[in-house]
Amino acid sequence: MDKETIIRNFSRHAHLYDKYADIQKKSALELLGQIKENNFDNILEIGCGTGNYTLLLRGRFKVAKIKAVDISSRMIEVAREKFNGSDIEFIIADAEKLNLKENFGLITSNACFQWFADLEKALLMYRGLLKKQGIISFSIFGSHTFWELNASLKCLFPNKDIVADSFLVKDKIKKLLQNNFKKTKIKEISYQERYDGLRDLLRKIKYTGVRGNGLGSKILFDHRHFKKLEEVYLNRFKEVRATSQIFFCQVSV
Secondary structure, three states: OOHHHHHHHHHHOHHHHHHHOHHHHHHHHHHHHHOOOOOOOEEEEEOOOOOHHHHHHHHHOOOOEEEEEEOOHHHHHHHHHOOOOOOOEEEEOOOOOOOOOOOEEEEEEOOOHHHOOOHHHHHHHHHOOEEEEEEEEEEEEOOOOOHHHHHHHHHHOOOOOOOOOOOOOHHHHHHHHHHHOOEEEEEEEEEEEEEOOHHHHHHHHHHOOOOOOOOOHHHHOOHHHHHHHHHHHHHHHOOEEEEEEEEEEEEEO
8 A cells, every 4th residue: 555545545544543443453452561661861753643652652751752653744733632731742654664863762663563574674773773682663553453354255356355455464574673683572352343234344344444455435336246245244243343464563673
C-alpha cells in the first residue's frame, strides 16, 4: 500500500478511530507491559496516531521527553487535543525518512510497522538513533490477521491479494531482527473479536485503516458482493469473528 493511500485512509477517519480501535488499545497496554525498564529520559514514538499509546507512555514515564511522530496531520490533530498544555512534541513526518539529530533511550511503536515499505531499513535507521543500552520495542500485525475474512474473500476473488496478505510472517520478522540486533525478543498474541454481522467487521476495518490492498471498499460494500460474502462467511464459521495476530518485539544492540 502506497503512502498517499495510508495518509488518506487514516486522515479521513481520524475522528472515528478511537471508537473502533479496541485491538490497538489492547496491544498498547500489552506493549507497555513488555517494557521493564523505567529510567528513560528521551523517548521516540513512531506512528502515534490519535495518541492512545502516547498517553500510556506519558503516564508511565512522567519526566521523560517524548517525541511522537505520525504521517497523518489529522491524526496528530486528534492526539494534540488529548494533551492540551502538555510537553509532548508531535511531529508530522514519514517515519521511514526521519532526520533527527538526537538519541533516544527508548524507540517504540504500537501497531504501525505493518504499513512500512521497508521495515528493515527503518529499523537500521532507528538503531542509529539509540543511546547506549537503549531499546526498540514495538508491536506489529502479522499475516494471520483477519484470516477468516481472507479465507471467505478468496472464495469470491481467488486471484486477489487481500487484507493482511502483505503483512510479515513470524519467521521473517524473527530473521530480520536477529540479522540486525544482538538481543531480540518476540512474543505472539492473537486477539479474537465477534461481531453482530459482517457490516460491523468491515466498518471496523474501514475506520481503523486496516484495509485490503487488492479490494476497495466499493467492492466490499457492494450489495451483491456483500450478501454473498456474508453467506460464505457464516457457512464456514457459523458466526462473524475475526482474529488479529500481533507480534510484540524488543531489540537492543
